[in-house]
Structures are given as C-alpha cells and as structure tokens.
Amino acid sequence: MNKKNVTFDDIAKYTGFSKTTVSRYFNNPDSLTLKNQQIIADALAALDYKENKVARILANGNTEFIGVIVPNLYLHYYSEMLNRILSTYEEYGYKFLVFVGDENKNIERQYISELLAYKIEGMIILSHTISSKELASYNIPIVTIEREDEYVCSVNTDNYMGAVQAASLLVKSGCDILIHINSPVPENVPAYGRIKGFEDICSERNVVHNVILTQLGNTFEENKEKLTQLVDEIEDKYPNKKKGIFMSNDTHANILLNILIRKYGTLPDNYSIVGFDNSPISSEAVIPISTVGQQSELIADEAMKLLVMQMNERKKRKPVPLKEPIHKIVTPILIRRETTM
Amino acid sequence: MNKKNVTFDDIAKYTGFSKTTVSRYFNNPDSLTLKNQQIIADALAALDYKENKVARILANGNTEFIGVIVPNLYLHYYSEMLNRILSTYEEYGYKFLVFVGDENKNIERQYISELLAYKIEGMIILSHTISSKELASYNIPIVTIEREDEYVCSVNTDNYMGAVQAASLLVKSGCDILIHINSPVPENVPAYGRIKGFEDICSERNVVHNVILTQLGNTFEENKEKLTQLVDEIEDKYPNKKKGIFMSNDTHANILLNILIRKYGTLPDNYSIVGFDNSPISSEAVIPISTVGQQSELIADEAMKLLVMQMNERKKRKPVPLKEPIHKIVTPILIRRETTM
Numbered sequence: 001m002n003k004k005n006v007t008f009d010d011i012a013k014y015t016g017f018s019k020t021t022v023s024r025y026f027n028n029p030d031s032l033t034l035k036n037q038q039i040i041a042d043a044l045a046a047l048d049y050k051e052n053k054v055a056r057i058l059a060n061g062n063t064e065f066i067g068v069i070v071p072n073l074y075l076h077y078y079s080e081m082l083n084r085i086l087s088t089y090e091e092y093g094y095k096f097l098v099f100v101g102d103e104n105k106n107i108e109r110q111y112i113s114e115l116l117a118y119k120i121e122g123m124i125i126l127s128h129t130i131s132s133k134e135l136a137s138y139n140i141p142i143v144t145i146e147r148e149d150e151y152v153c154s155v156n157t158d159n160y161m162g163a164v165q166a167a168s169l170l171v172k173s174g175c176d177i178l179i180h181i182n183s184p185v186p187e188n189v190p191a192y193g194r195i196k197g198f199e200d201i202c203s204e205r206n207v208v209h210n211v212i213l214t215q216l217g218n219t220f221e222e223n224k225e226k227l228t229q230l231v232d233e234i235e236d237k238y239p240n241k242k243k244g245i246f247m248s249n250d251t252h253a254n255i256l257l258n259i260l261i262r263k264y265g266t267l268p269d270n271y272s273i274v275g276f277d278n279s280p281i282s283s284e285a286v287i288p289i290s291t292v293g294q295q296s297e298l299i300a301d302e303a304m305k306l307l308v309m310q311m312n313e314r315k316k317r318k319p320v321p322l323k324e325p326i327h328k329i330v331t332p333i334l335i336r337r338e339t340t341m
Numbered sequence: 342m343n344k345k346n347v348t349f350d351d352i353a354k355y356t357g358f359s360k361t362t363v364s365r366y367f368n369n370p371d372s373l374t375l376k377n378q379q380i381i382a383d384a385l386a387a388l389d390y391k392e393n394k395v396a397r398i399l400a401n402g403n404t405e406f407i408g409v410i411v412p413n414l415y416l417h418y419y420s421e422m423l424n425r426i427l428s429t430y431e432e433y434g435y436k437f438l439v440f441v442g443d444e445n446k447n448i449e450r451q452y453i454s455e456l457l458a459y460k461i462e463g464m465i466i467l468s469h470t471i472s473s474k475e476l477a478s479y480n481i482p483i484v485t486i487e488r489e490d491e492y493v494c495s496v497n498t499d500n501y502m503g504a505v506q507a508a509s510l511l512v513k514s515g516c517d518i519l520i521h522i523n524s525p526v527p528e529n530v531p532a533y534g535r536i537k538g539f540e541d542i543c544s545e546r547n548v549v550h551n552v553i554l555t556q557l558g559n560t561f562e563e564n565k566e567k568l569t570q571l572v573d574e575i576e577d578k579y580p581n582k583k584k585g586i587f588m589s590n591d592t593h594a595n596i597l598l599n600i601l602i603r604k605y606g607t608l609p610d611n612y613s614i615v616g617f618d619n620s621p622i623s624s625e626a627v628i629p630i631s632t633v634g635q636q637s638e639l640i641a642d643e644a645m646k647l648l649v650m651q652m653n654e655r656k657k658r659k660p661v662p663l664k665e666p667i668h669k670i671v672t673p674i675l676i677r678r679e680t681t682m
Binding site: 064 | 405561
C-alpha cells in the first residue's frame, strides 16, 4: 500500500517551521533564506514528499493534467491528432485525461466539471459540442483545434488556402467540372474556409463547379450509402466530363475512392480526387490519395505551446490574463499522390 | 479563479470537531453518530467541498483516475479498444489518463511512476513493454488486454478458438493451401494461440499449410513493402493453388487485400483472406474482409468490471488481496464477408 500522504502539518512539525512558512516555500520560495529553503527541501526528501503529488496539488495547484476532448476516434484525423497530442508527454511532461464526446452536451459538461474539480491545468478541445463562449467561462487555459473559437485560443489550419491548393490541383489535372462535397459547415467554424476557398478560386478562374453540402452521417455505413448515391447522381449529371472531386476529409475521400474501385476495378481516368488532412488513410489507400496535408505534429506542438504559455502565466504571483484570445494559423501542405494524375 | 482548497482543518474549525473525527467521517463514517455525520455533511456543502476533489483524494485516496497504456494508435485494433474503454465513462464514472508507449521502456516506467504518485486507482495495460511481474510489483489494481499476463488480471480473446474458426472457414471456401502470416509471437502472449490453433487444426485435418513468422514492421510503409515481397514469394511457390491466407490482424489483412486489388483490379478467385479483430477497417475495406471478431465492447466492459472489483476491494477497511490473478476469456465471433467466397 502507498504511504500515508505527507501534509503541510507533517512538514511543519518535522522542520519546526510554521505552516505559513512551509506554504511560502511552495508558492514563493525566494521569500525564504537559502538556508531555510534547504531545510525544507531536506525535510521533503526525508518524508518522501516527492512521491506525493496530491499534496503538491494542494500546495500549488499544479496537477500537470490536461483534459483532451475529441469528437470521435472514427475519423482518422482525430485518432491521428490524439496520437500527436499524447506524444508530447516526453517533451512537456503533461499527462492527458482523454474523453470522447460529440453527441451528448450534458455528459461532456459533466465530464468537464469533474476535470475542473480535479484542478486540471488546461484543456485541448477538438469537439464541437460546447460553444467557445461557454468554454471561456470556465476560466481555465484552453486551446481549441479546428472548431468554433471566437472566445478562446486556438490553432487551426489555413483551410481557405488548403481549398485553393486543392482546386488548383484539380484544374491542373485537366478536370472539366470541379465538385466539392462537404457538410453544411457553419461560417464560424475554421473548416468553412474549405467551402469558401473552393468557391472563390473556381469563380475567379471561371471553372464550372458544384458545391454539394449534405450530411454524410456519423458511421462508415451511412457515409458509404450516401456517397454511393452521390456518385450515381454525379455520373448522371456529368456523364462525359472529367470530374475533379475535392472531399472535406481523407476518410470520406477514401470511401469515395473505394466505391469507384469497386465499380471499375481502378480509379477511372475521368476522375480526380483530392482529400483533406493527410491522415494515415490517405497514403494507405489502394491508390494513394492526393490531399491537403494538415501538419498534425506541428499543430499539436503549437497547441501545447499556446496552452503552456497560458498555464505558466497562471502560476505567476500576479497573472495577467490575455486581452484577446490568440489564434494561430498553420499552413497546409499540398501532397500530390496518385488520384490526380 | 478557483476557490481556495478546503482542508480537514477548515472542516474541523467550521464544525468544532477534531480533525480525527473529520477524517473518520471519510474513512469510516459508521463510527460517527448519524447526527454528527449530518453536521459534517452540511459543513461540506456550506464550504463547497463537493468542488474540491483533490481534498477528497487526500481524505480517502479515491481519485477515480485510471491509467491506460496503448502501444500505438496506428493499428486499428488499438484505437478501437481505446474508444471502447473511454466510452465506459458514462457507465462507471472513471476518468482515463492515456499514454501511448511501446518503444521506450524507461519513458513508460516514468509515466507509470508519475501516475502512481498521483494516486490513480488502477491501470489497463495493452502495451507489451513491461513484464506482468513488474506490473504486479506496483501493487495497484491492473487489468491487461491481449498481452503477457502471468502475474496480473487480464481479459483476452480465445485466440486459439479464433484461429480454428479462421482455418475452418478457409478450408470451407475450397483453399488448397492454407497460409498464416504472423510475427514470431512468444508463447506466453495470448495471440500465440492464433499460431497454435492454426497449426493444430491444419495438422488434424491433414491440410497443406505454411506458417510464415516474420516481422512486418511498425509502419504502413514497412508493412506494405514486406507484404508485397511475401505475395511474390507465395505466388512463385504456389502458382496453381487456391491460397487461403489467415492474417494476424485486420490492418495487415487490408494491406494484403489492397496489394492484390492493385495488382489484379479485384481479389482474384484463387485467393481467400481472413483477418483478425473485426476492427473498423475490415468492414470499410474495398472488399469487406472476413475476420475473427474480437468483441471489443464486451472486452472493455469485462476489463472495467475486473478492475472495479479490485479497486472496490482496496477501499474496504480490511481489503483481501486476490490469491491468484483472474484471467477472463472472451469468445471470438467469426464474421463471413466477401474475401472468403
């Protein structure tokens, strides 16, 4: 069994100092003489205080815990981002409490309120469930990734630029008609830039185009059924055209590709496909998929830097809150593979 | 900012009880009269103690935290199992600290020692890095899933039965030669049952067979290169035979399938493939893959039950340690799809 917790009382008794002095050691060590700092440090070692992080939390509130909420692990983008975030442990030392939540706002609220009670130091939010206004009201360092972020700090890909890159590549690969398939993304979500960028560049270059905004569903089966139906509609509508299809993520791009391969044995010459994310599925597909790469490792690192900056500010004696949320933008990288030959 | 933490001292002062009495309320409430229990309960409400779980940890050691270690999120089996484990929050209320660790034993040890210092209540281990003997020495409730488990509790699939099902299905689909591709799994790892079951049933039924034990690597690129090479070798060796290939997991089965589709435009009639796990990729493949389904939801639930049972025992005044680790076996379910026609 673990040893009994070491309290400030124990340290005070052991050293003969008052509890206030012990507390000052943790919160403002420079207010003690070097000699007294050493006495308390020795006492901590003797009492095996190192092993007792819970007591340290009581002393200075630093749990080294960060909450992470992802909408699901079905979309390859999210399991990839989660992987990158968890992998920052070695560099930053923070431990991650992970929650999968997308559908039930109340369960997600309950989870967050529990995390706050445990005095986690910050949160990284990828789910879309709770508004940034409500998140900001929790009064804890937060960074969101690729979601509505008006009132909180965020790291997002330059979605507009990504869509411009994707559409340009489809034009270059000789497509007659450009199609973008996405869900009806609200304008305040970063991914809306994919729709806007696509429309702007097509209009600017006078390219025939079609934006199909529809719910593809939350499971593979729903995605596949809906996309099979869309392929039929597109082939009916543009029978003799070379079709360039820009999908809103690689998971959906891969499902589209597989539907076509199943139908034709390969990707027909009159199709080009570009995905988004550069998640593993895009390179692992039967025919490797061209895609707009989100720099997931860089995004995770920027998110951690932005969060650590806020968390460290909190630990100062007179923390200065941010005047405005900081929004970092990461450039996407166009990756040409075999679906845009 | 959060309120200051409420300590036993505060509660003692507020109620006029001694700190010992307050402590008894948390650790052995029945030793107090009902009236005194009510007085302390009212004080906790008045002091907003509910919000202060850190203090509760100090009082009774119950953090409601469970550590989860997965080897990677690349293999679909692990992201699926992690998803199932995290999803038990709604039913059990435990929060999960997640770590991805497979390569660096020291980092994983450091992570675990940190979690122990934070007084997590238990661990679910899917990584293979640290021996069950060492895990048992941490003296904390542990359940492993599909790894070496001699000294700790575990939940595993009946791998032997799964291999028998897979081989039988390949025989039924008219294969002349049965091939099992796996890594050289040690005999004390549950997945070894896949090799043993395959060999036993083939020998018993006098089926020509070949077990290929080789490292396929840890990335998609390595897997693909190695499997492309194996396909060439197999086609050289068995040119006119119908080949039934039992892969050790669905991720690898899907890569094999994609290599063949890329080569032939479809899965040729002289091939049958069976995977293992029933992870999402098996149903999402271009041609849905027959597989031995691990019941991931049931495994996650059994693991939680086994862990909660151990954690609850710890909370008793006189906990009785398990005499022997408990090993639960979950039956696999053969799922026939389109790669074994």
